[in-house]
């Protein structure tokens with residue numbers, strides 16, 4: 001099987017830019033009219049020529065989302081295990097050289113935060129950490145997942161890339177999903193921001209999600225971090241990556257994210273900021289190209305935008321998030337990864353979802369679905 005890392009090595013990004021720039025309004029109209037859209041259609045929908053058709057794109061995206069997913073929004077919460085990190089990423093508050101208070105939660109501390117999230121109603125948990133195997137290694141992860149036991153119906157991880165057999169051990173322990181964002185598909189620009197540590201290895205990072213899929217992860221999350229690269233090009237590559245994974249690992253569900261960079265320790269400001277209308281165009285284009293993928297919107301985005309995007313294409317949202325280890329029980333949030341924009345509580349977000357005619361879903365998966373049956 002050709003890996004997506006092989007595909008990216010052969011891809012000419014200047015040619016991708018040229019395809020997007022050359023798209024006409026006729027190309028956009030053709031893309032909008034199609035039942036199943038091609039990668040050429042995605043280029044048209046991401047192009048400047050599509051900007052005047054944003055309203056039409058949003059209507060089609062909303063209809064398609066309702067047809068495939070119904071009127072539901074799944075809620076999840078991140079739980080930060082550790083802000084230790086061996087990498088130097090210039091945009092991140094956990095970057096190795098920053099003088100923040102470093103901390104890794106004990107298993108008991110993880111349980112304390114987890115119980116708060118459980119009491120708030122969450123049944124989908126995302127365990128997040130910086131990348132440092134000395135603090136967040138396999139034994140620790142397995143202890144954490146076992147201790148969480150049956151509190152949550154779904155446990156996903158967003159941690160350093162692992163080997164296939166390590167992913168397999170985590171699946172056996174009870175992890176069913178992974179989020180591993182490439183951050184930037186443009187390999188040259190990738191090197192500008194990932195200046196030291198194992199994350200510099202662009203290809204290794206790209207290969208890891210396929211290892212996780214082979215190991216049996218039921219949910220695969222990919223994403224690009226907006227603000228680092230040229231967004232149209234990044235979005236096109238993200239779409240191509242999504243389609244690759246959906247074709248080769250059709251047993252897993254795909255979730256796609258495109259978080260925008262927020263303020264953090266180190267005061268990084270994005271080199272290539274993405275405006276709200278550009279963000280909406282990207283979200284609509286992604287829904288039209290990937291009718292069956294989950295589209296994820298985190299609390300990185302401001303409340304007004306999250307409210308406006310409800311129903312257009314998003315199917316999964318975080319709520320009430322903290323981005324520091326122990327953040328749900330701590331009095332101060334000194335060691336956070338970035339500042340969240342939407343600080344409303346999970347209950348407020350659930351009420352808003354209901355008020356907009358959608359159902360907030362705290363659980364759409366049951367471990368019993370994948371538990372081994374009687375011999």
Ligand code: SF4
Pocket residue numbers: 085086087088089092093094095096129130131199
């Ligand atoms: S982005 Fe991830 S790998 Fe990079 S410094 Fe932050 S936590 Fe570490």
